[in-house]
Structure formats: structure tokens, C-alpha cells
Amino acid sequence: MDLGRGPALRPPLGRRPGPRRSRIIYLLVAGSGPHTEDELAYLEQKMRADWDRRARENARFYVATGRQQWTDEEFFASGEEEVRNHILTDMTNICRGKDPRRMAVLEIGCGAGRVTRALAKIFGTVYAVDISGEMVRQARRALAGYPNVRVEQNNGRDLRVLGKIRVDFAFSSIVFQHIPSKAIIEGYVREVHRLLRYGCLFKFQVQGDASIERTEDDTWLGVPFTDEEAVDMALRCGFDPRYRHGAGTQYFWLWYFKGWKPWRQSRYCWRRFSQYARMRWETSRRSS
Ligand SMILES: C[S@@+](CC[C@H](N)C(=O)[O-])C[C@H]1O[C@@H](n2cnc3c(N)ncnc32)[C@H](O)[C@@H]1O
Numbered sequence: 001m002d003l004g005r006g007p008a009l010r011p012p013l014g015r016r017p018g019p020r021r022s023r024i025i026y027l028l029v030a031g032s033g034p035h036t037e038d039e040l041a042y043l044e045q046k047m048r049a050d051w052d053r054r055a056r057e058n059a060r061f062y063v064a065t066g067r068q069q070w071t072d073e074e075f076f077a078s079g080e081e082e083v084r085n086h087i088l089t090d091m092t093n094i095c096r097g098k099d100p101r102r103m104a105v106l107e108i109g110c111g112a113g114r115v116t117r118a119l120a121k122i123f124g125t126v127y128a129v130d131i132s133g134e135m136v137r138q139a140r141r142a143l144a145g146y147p148n149v150r151v152e153q154n155n156g157r158d159l160r161v162l163g164k165i166r167v168d169f170a171f172s173s174i175v176f177q178h179i180p181s182k183a184i185i186e187g188y189v190r191e192v193h194r195l196l197r198y199g200c201l202f203k204f205q206v207q208g209d210a211s212i213e214r215t216e217d218d219t220w221l222g223v224p225f226t227d228e229e230a231v232d233m234a235l236r237c238g239f240d241p242r243y244r245h246g247a248g249t250q251y252f253w254l255w256y257f258k259g260w261k262p263w264r265q266s267r268y269c270w271r272r273f274s275q276y277a278r279m280r281w282e283t284s285r286r287s288s
Helices: 021-027 037-063 072-086 088-095 114-120 133-142 182-195 227-236 262-287
Strands: 104-108 125-130 149-153 167-172 196-206 239-245 252-258
Touching: 037 133, 037 182, 072 088, 072 114, 088 167, 088 196, 104 114, 104 182, 114 125, 114 133, 114 149, 125 133, 133 149, 167 182, 182 196, 182 227, 182 252, 227 239, 227 252
Parallel strands: 104 125, 104 167, 125 149, 167 196
Antiparallel strands: 196 252, 239 252
């Protein structure tokens, strides 16, 4: 199934927002990051506007470009297939001995709920975010019968909308391949690191084909990563980039594991031990 590669599938971009357009495009230097706050705000607004327009036009086509028209059955079956290929074949890394029904998982860029629905049948709790309000509306409708799913519209850059949650696995497929900025993608990686439990996996796909022709603010053809850049990003964000597959292609898959921090662990244990010892001492003093 072709999930949207190449200029032939590229939809016409709508009106670009704001009078500052040319200055900002000028400022978007090759390499797509780092950006100033102004540039990031511009990209955020453009990603949302473009994806809302695509969702209103034909959400299912822009989610999975294999067909112009999808029946419900076909569309959700394609999500099941995605989960079979990338989740069910990889449960050792994903669950690490845990029962999936007791796991909380996060999906970034859930679109119309195609993959989310399949995830909800496997995992105990599913948190899903998407930048497009229209996609979120369609996802919520598709997931109405799944009380273990929470879908939120986020700002396209961080996961603050989810509040104080912890997840045991995070996943994102055919989303980062559309994001035009490395700074935004790295921001997401840091955000996942914040919410993920120690030792757990963030499995996601980025664009790995550096030969694509794109403009700096293209929200269809996102910014590509080399293998070296993917490793550097993981290390900067505190992840172990344990496995990588498909470098140089559109489907460049990354397995980022959040490592254990032994010094933090031992500091935590020491604090708990001293609290416990103090409590015991005070109890014995009071009773004597
Ligand atoms: C090609 S669709 C894939 C949807 C879903 N992952 C699937 O496979 O069915 C890409 C989705 O990513 C969302 N998206 C694009 N940029 C995003 C961003 N910066 N933050 C969150 N979602 C984003 C779009 O709104 C769209 O729903």
C-alpha cells in the first residue's frame, strides 16, 4: 500500500497564512532547524490549516493514499494490518513482559482513528493526539465504542494537552514524514521522553529519503533524517536508539528506548529507605 509518497500525490497547498511569509521562508534555512519561536509558530499554524483542509476534503485518502474512497471496513482493516506489521510482530520490545491489557500507550498523529482503533483492541488505555481538529472529530466518531481511548487535539508540537499521564509505549506512523521541521520532531521526542516510563519504547517512523524535493514549509513532504541524525537526536533526548530500519527510505523506523538512570534509581531508593527508617524510629520512640 502506497501511503503517500512523491510529488504526484502532493495536494495543492492552500493560501499561506500571514504577510510575513516571504521573510519566514527566507529564514527557514536548509536543514529545517533549529527555528526561532516565530518560525515555529508559523509552521504550527500552517500544519494545522493544511491538515484541516485535507481532512475536510477527503480525510481517509490523506491518511492512507492507497485509495480515493475507503469503506469503513477497508479503512479499519488497513489499520489492523499496520498494527499486525509494526506492533504484533514486535511485542517483546513493546511489552517487555507486561500484559498489554495493563499498559497505557500513546499514538502521535492519530488521523481518523485508523490505527488507534486497532491499538484499543490490544492495550488497556490508548491516548491519541492529532494537530487537526477535523481529524480528531472523525477519530472520536470512529472510536465512540471504545471507552479505553482518549483522543485530543494538540498544538502540533507538544503533549501538554494530555496532562500528567505516564505511558508504557509510544507509537507514531506516517506522521513525522509530513512534519517540515527537525526542531518540531525533536520537541516531540523530548515530550515522549517526559511521559514514557523508564525502560520503555518509543517506536516511530520518519522520512529517511534525502532525495525528495520539498520546500522548507512543506507539510506533505516532511524533513528527512540520516541515520547519523537519528542517532544524535536520540542521544540528545536521553534515548537509546537501539534499532533502526529503512535508513535512506521513506519508511525509516526508529526504536528509541528510554534508558534506566541508575544514579536516579539509587537516589530514589535511598530517599525512600531514609523516610522508612525515620518513620520506624519515630514509631518505636513513641511506643517506648
Ligand atoms: C497520513 S496521516 C496518518 C494518520 C495515522 N497515523 C494513520 O496511520 O492512520 C498523518 C496525520 O498526522 C497528523 N499530523 C501532521 N502533523 C502533525 C503534528 N505536527 N502533530 C500532530 N499531528 C500531526 C495529521 O493531522 C494527520 O492526521
